[in-house]
Amino acid sequence: MSGVVYVGVAVIDGNGIDKSGLGGALLEDGKSHQNGLNGFGSGLAYAGNGNFYALADRGPNKVVYSGGAAVDNTTSYDNRFQQFHINLTPVGSPDINGKYSSYQVNTQNTGTVLLKNSSDQQYQGISSGSPVGTGNPRLDSEGIVVAPDHSVWISDEYGPYILHFDAQGHQIGSLTLPQGFQIANPGATGAFETANNTFGRVNNRGMEGLAITPDGKHLVGMMQSSLIQDGGLTGVNTRIIVYDLTDPLAAPKQFDYRLDNTSNVVSDILAINDHQFLVGERNSASGAQGVKLLYEIDLNQANAPTDLAGTVYSGTNASNGMPATAIPNGVTPLDKHLFANIGDLLRQANPFSSVNGKGDLPDKIEGYAWGPDLADGRHLLLATNDNDYAQSQISGYPNYFFAFAVDPSDVPGFQPAVFVPEPGSLTIGVVGCLSLLVLGFRAQRRSSAS
Secondary structure (H helix, E strand, C coil): CCCEEEEEEEEECCCCECCCCCCCCECCCCCCECCECCCCCCEEEEEECCEEEEECCCCCCCCCCCCHHHHCCCCCCECEEEEEEEEEEECCCCCCCCCCCCEEEEEEEEEEEECECCCCCECECCCCCECCCCCCEECCEEEEEECCCCCEEEEECCCCCEEEECCCCEEEEEECCCCCCCCCCCCCCHHHHHHCCCCCCECCECEEEEEECCCCCEEEEEECCCCHHHCHHHCCEEEEEEEECCCCCCCCEEEEEECCCCCCEEEEEEECCCCEEEEEEECCCCHHHCCEEEEEEECCCCCCCCCHHHCCCCCCCCCCCCCCCCCCCCCCCCCCEEEEEHHHHHHHHCCCCCECCECCCCCCEEEEEEECCCCCCCEEEEEEECCCCHHHCCCCCCEEEEEEEECHHHCCCCCCCCCCCCECECCCHHHHHHHHHHHHCHHHHCCCCC
């Protein structure tokens, strides 16, 4: 859309130290430090008052190390999200329409929150963790949103799971995934999981995206690609699930989102309002070959999308999935419309930091979030990348926060997130009571991850 423009960038050096207090001990790969401030672009969420939560995934796994083959070279990385305060200040003077062409993106890492299960055990990214082995519970965190009461929902690829945490990172609940999403035989290597499962998520392609509607009433999860029974790596039909948090025990609805091709995957989903969303779709290439797109979808589209949960394509087992590429009779998928070509916008702006010969469009632009409106009245859209823990690969290769201005006319139904007052206030309000209702059901919705 013509109303989406690049306006600025913040570059976070990949050799930084976070605020976890864990110290700089090396992980099993012999190169990555436990307290590195990097790898945090898998998910991004706005938390109010200029604060953002940037989610790290399961940790470093790009370095081949002795004994690493048994765990796909994953490490005992402590799962976490980084807290940033981000504000943008205009640069120069506005044009005749009152718009600024660029902004300075100011960032400060204000904290690091470690993620622990309901028994106060630290989640870790190593693939041999519980329930596969006897170590710490394993987690491959990919999507993050902040609820109106400041609690945090996180989606995962290992299960997949959708877990609920308080603002301090302690798990307080979870949501049950529909039958057919989780694999029956999890293992410590992708090769084992691929050979021993006929339905469920594809190895390393679980619940990539997570969105919450601005009113906090609905949580929307999105698989990175097709389930095994929907064609797996040869499929383009991927599933969106929609939970009604006012009725936490109700089964979620399932809708079909069609990827452009089998090279693309979902990177994130972001709510515009209670029925319209932006979906990040990308390939795995960087530079000139990188495809990084934002599509708009509407759950209230004119031709109502089919709830797959009530059809013969419910996907509960190996025999009732969707066709890999076709749209079967009786199924209406979600329509999608190009909202912004993020890759092209960034290539045109060329804001990349050249580090050891690598200074182009990142391959993994994965996290998207709205922020406070800009000084000229346009909406702020932030995107961030997963730099795959640069310490272990290209020393110093950064995480970025890319800033885009979105004209309000391009999102006429836009609704900003609403947060209740911080703990300590006497005012809770309706949205706060809604969050408390969800917490009241948490024991009945716990998954094996907790």
